[in-house]
Amino acid sequence: MAETRLRSPLGRAIGLGSAKEGVEHWWAQRVSAVALVVLGLWFAASLIAHAGAERSAVILWLQSPVPAVLAILLLIALFYHAALGLQVVIEDYVQPEWLKVSSLVAMRLICFAVAVAGIYAVLRIAFVRLAVGG
Amino acid sequence: MTPAQRPLSPHLQIYQWQLTSVLSITHRMTGIALSVGALFLVWWLLAAATSDGAFAAAQWFFGSWLGLLMLLGWTFCFFFHLANGIRHLVWDTGRGFDLPTAYASGWAVVAASAALTVVAFIAGLVMRS
Numbered sequence: 001m002a003e004t005r006l007r008s009p010l011g012r013a014i015g016l017g018s019a020k021e022g023v024e025h026w027w028a029q030r031v032s033a034v035a036l037v038v039l040g041l042w043f044a045a046s047l048i049a050h051a052g053a054e055r056s057a058v059i060l061w062l063q064s065p066v067p068a069v070l071a072i073l074l075l076i077a078l079f080y081h082a083a084l085g086l087q088v089v090i091e092d093y094v095q096p097e098w099l100k101v102s103s104l105v106a107m108r109l110i111c112f113a114v115a116v117a118g119i120y121a122v123l124r125i126a127f128v129r130l131a132v133g134g
Numbered sequence: 135m136t137p138a139q140r141p142l143s144p145h146l147q148i149y150q151w152q153l154t155s156v157l158s159i160t161h162r163m164t165g166i167a168l169s170v171g172a173l174f175l176v177w178w179l180l181a182a183a184t185s186d187g188a189f190a191a192a193q194w195f196f197g198s199w200l201g202l203l204m205l206l207g208w209t210f211c212f213f214f215h216l217a218n219g220i221r222h223l224v225w226d227t228g229r230g231f232d233l234p235t236a237y238a239s240g241w242a243v244v245a246a247s248a249a250l251t252v253v254a255f256i257a258g259l260v261m262r263s
Contacts, residue, residue, distance in 0.1 A: 118180070
């Protein structure tokens, strides 16, 4: 076949077409989804348990090692999964190329920045002795 | 340049609504809504990490009519995206694609997300009082 003769041996070994990528996005979306089934249910239950709670109760909760680690894992999985999903939405619905690319870049940066802000908040609660009043 | 006179596919409004397609687009819309909710979640965490005043402001917002309405919406979005996401994970194993199963799992997603939303939101209101 002409197609196989025109491709370089390296190109054939890598096995990617004109899209330049394979199933990485699909896999990452599934793996983060499975993580979020567990982490999401745990976090939703924790939020319900702390509905209307005092700040001191929320701080006490996130000062424990297991909730702090799970909360950070949740933030990572959540914003990773959100970035992957929003990427597909933008690719599907934003038509002009310049707007599509700039939306993708902005969305990625916002997801990354907000995830870091959330992780910082959890770490601050876990490690800094915060002044809590009435 | 004049556009070629090719046949056009009918507009979205022409198609009959089906459970499968409605759930598909709802999965996307709930995902977008949850992404916005994630921003508010980080606001809440930052407020708890910052000061009593900042946390009181966040709690005031989530306890307001608008806040509660948004929380109700996010609760539904969460359980819908969770249930339909599990449906997708099952599809990824190659199972459940025939029409009767796709409809049965679709209605199960609708029932589960509605029931879990009611249970979770009432539990939250009870904890809050």
